[in-house]
Amino acid sequence: STHHALDALSQEGLSEEPVQQQDHQTDAAGNNGGEGGYWEAGKGKMKKQQQQRRRKKPMLTSVETDDDVNEGEDDDNGGGSGLGTERQREHPFIVTEPGEVARGKKNGLDYLFHLYEQCREFLIQVQTIAKDRGEKCPTKVTNQVFRYAKKSGASYINKPKMRHYVHCYALHCLDEEASNALRRAFKERGENVGSWRQACYKPLVNIACRHGWDIDAVFNAHPRLSIWYVPTKLRQLCHLERNNAVAAATVLVGGVSCTGSSASGRGGCG
Amino acid sequence: STHHALDALSQEGLSEEPVQQQDHQTDAAGNNGGEGGYWEAGKGKMKKQQQQRRRKKPMLTSVETDDDVNEGEDDDNGGGSGLGTERQREHPFIVTEPGEVARGKKNGLDYLFHLYEQCREFLIQVQTIAKDRGEKCPTKVTNQVFRYAKKSGASYINKPKMRHYVHCYALHCLDEEASNALRRAFKERGENVGSWRQACYKPLVNIACRHGWDIDAVFNAHPRLSIWYVPTKLRQLCHLERNNAVAAATVLVGGVSCTGSSASGRGGCG
């Protein structure tokens, strides 16, 4: 059937050119200041990706209204072929240079960062709706926003993933040059995504250092970053490094008994 | 014993001149820009109010460390007299004029508003500690702050009470003149606290109207008010009133079919 052909094709394309099922997304697409247009361009290629995996059968005990679940028209897809056409997860990320598209069953880092822009657009829509209804208006990407994204067909967006890479996106926002350089270096060395991700912490800690160790202020000062919670580990690293800097400064000044030294005093920032 | 004499005396004084058991409070007391000095003045009168009612015996099933609970030195207070020396709740509020001290087993509204100032001081202390430890720093009076207040001996502060009267405090912050006038009027009429509390909504809705119906912006613009969550009911009232105003304006302009009219257009604001 035509459906299956498209599905087969989308095996590679899925995560690179995710498609929206409802038109929430379209509304906000114009907000992208130049960025993200590339990903939007792939939209025409395949429509309707109604493959949201139903949760593992909650045993019919649930009292949920399943209005949303029954959205898809073909309930029996994949039943015929028996082949593993089950597309259960997004392709894993690989370290790519800026502008580089990942080949094979992989996703690149431009795509990763694009997901953050999409979340921002979903947040803006949630905010618009909330204001219109006179309800509490979220300022951050909350559970509510993730739920809204999923309902809008962006099933490839989920909380654990977005939280996992927030600090990588932060570096991309705050120092794109440094972020690009890091990507090129790690790609060249053939490092995996995990070690690139780890390496994103240090330059951020240095940025925090230059701003009196206030990582919250650094996030809040950036319009696209301010909607994301500061990751716990980044916060802890900044705190540790600040303590180190203070200790070092204290020694320089002449010993532990010297009080009066300010914790926000500048030392070297990497 | 001396303890019991003081306790008897405090029957009236308790809620009017609450005492701090630890010195957290003292640190921040200086932050009060003139306000609240009155309540602080009563401090010397009676020390130690170690009457926190232990919770109704959690049946020894709890695995809590009870370091905090064993703070008081006299574990057997009230055992001897047998009289109802059990001081289980704060005295109820009555409508008082500005500057008026409630008599009998009652608390006045200046005292009510003072509790909000105290919460602000506890928040500031929690924030200071959090920043120092490099932890997430609350911007609002959260559960954590209420817990801290209780631990600091301010057992008379609790979440339901503070949330209940937030909008009354808001009016006091935003238009003290109007707030004072309302108090005098309701006292004169012999109204109870509940109806005074109800009456505080309307002037706030009018203030919101003058600010484009954005009650969040109104709260956030005021330094002492911005730390409090906008109460649900106030938010709903503002929303309803905005819709009424929009509908009225639409009729004036010439009928329901006239689109283009902005929801933020000014009508009369009360």
Added chain:
DNA sequence: AGAAGGACCAGTGGTCCGTA
């Protein structure tokens, strides 16, 4: 009756760990 507040509850932020 009017009012204070313990205690509950749905939905949150955070992330582990069973999964592929």
Added chain:
DNA sequence: AGAAGGACCAGTGGTCCGTA
């Protein structure tokens, strides 16, 4: 092995309702 994400959990905002 490296990585994606369902699902869990402790503590939150919100306020009801048993209490005095």
